[in-house]
Amino acid sequence: MDKLLEVSLGIVTSVGGYLEIGSIATSAQAGAAFGFQLLWALVLGTLCIIVLVEMSGRFAAVSHHTISDAMRERFGFNFFLLPLTVTVLLNLMVLSAEIGGVALAGEFATGIGHQWWAVPVGIVVWLLLWKGTFGLIEKGVALLGLVTLVFVVAAVKLGPDWKDLLRSAVPSLPQQDSARYWFLAASILGATISPYLFLFYSSGAIEDHWNESYLWANRAIAGIGMTFGGVISASTLVLAALVMPPSGIRDVNDYHQLPLLLTKVFGFWGLVLFIASLAIACLGAALEIALQQAYLVAQGFGWNWGKDLMPEAAPAFSLVYTLSVIIAVVPMVLGVDPLNLTVFSMALTAASLPLTILPFIFLMNDKRFVKQHTNGRLGNIAIMAIIALGFVLAIATIPLEILSGG
């Protein structure tokens, strides 16, 4: 395929697939509670994910290894078990939250409670993977996902104070509610720096047979795609800051408040657009996470894997995503609140980042894998500083958040 077309498709996939329940929920809570003030966490997180996705594509293109494969090979299976277990458990939580997101869209559209939607949504996710057609529908879901750009349109339409926005890109201390502030900062970092995102990207690069001639394409996809994605998240935060407080909402603790992000600007059509955005964004993310789960385990144990393989060709691989979807549906059926689960799992993600990212940084500096394409020193230091920040904030604030019953 023409490389330019591939780059464009890659960018569309990244932009359309960027938004998911994690970024919507954390941005909405942060905007409602602290205005633009937490924008800096989004900026840092976006910088970090741009660099990580670029690294992930570069790693796959040069070493012809997926990250999980290389981690097991380089550090040994016993070490690999640790990031493997933690990522598998977190993926299950986030998958559950994404299924909850689609289910919420179902509730907003029909008035039928989201618990009732969980099983049908799980079946749709599973069928799309089971039929072995994910490679085909991936681009379709991503194209539909461009509907999330409506958040940007709405934010621009409300005309935020741009000077104020720019100032918020620099970290500042909160005037009140410090515990909540830092917890949200950690959650935003966790939602933005999704491990499944860059792990998934490296598997895709291997499946598409990338080699060193793809390095510039990779840079363009990571840079442009993730920047646009970050802009959509930032728009959500801006919308929440401008829309929620005037309606008397400082604390977004009820998912019924979420559609307000768009209904305030577009009225009835805002509700329709919000439902469509939520459903598509969360469905796309659920598919990716379920698949990433299967990639991770199959690559970790050396089994056959591939997104277009029929279950007969990769039985164990199919078993992993099947079980994952079944397990993830359970909390939603039992009535766990999708919003609480989301924000909590994002903070946990932030706490877990060093486990996946530090070994990855080691690999990116190992010439036997990436030859002369090792990381620059600046990249290494920047990534480690940002994930250290996320880790410290999460570890310090998760207990407070649990104690306060948030």
Add this chain to the structure above:
Amino acid sequence: MNLARDIIDKQVVDKNQAKMGKVDGVVLALHGGKPPVVSYIEIGGITLARRVGRRTERFIRLLKKRWGSPRAQQPYRVAWRQVRDIGVDIEIALDVRETPVNDWQNWLRDKVIRRIPGS
């Protein structure tokens, strides 16, 4: 070559590039006073579980005893001379279908997956 770094835990593929697990262990042979030489690589849950811990090994052995095929009771060994290439993967000169490595996945396919409608 460094055994732990370059061999252990690497992906193994058969002569048709089909993935067939990873190098879970190596078997060294001693001949007189000469340095040890690699005689086999081992593929299989028992070897892998042994590296994690005694209890994990006992657990996997129990599972295999109960549900595993007769030929899957011991780790599968590939003679070192069958190793054709050590690159991104370790390629061996066998066909995975002639080995017991994928017995449990075949069972899964025949007994479970084929019975699910739509596959």
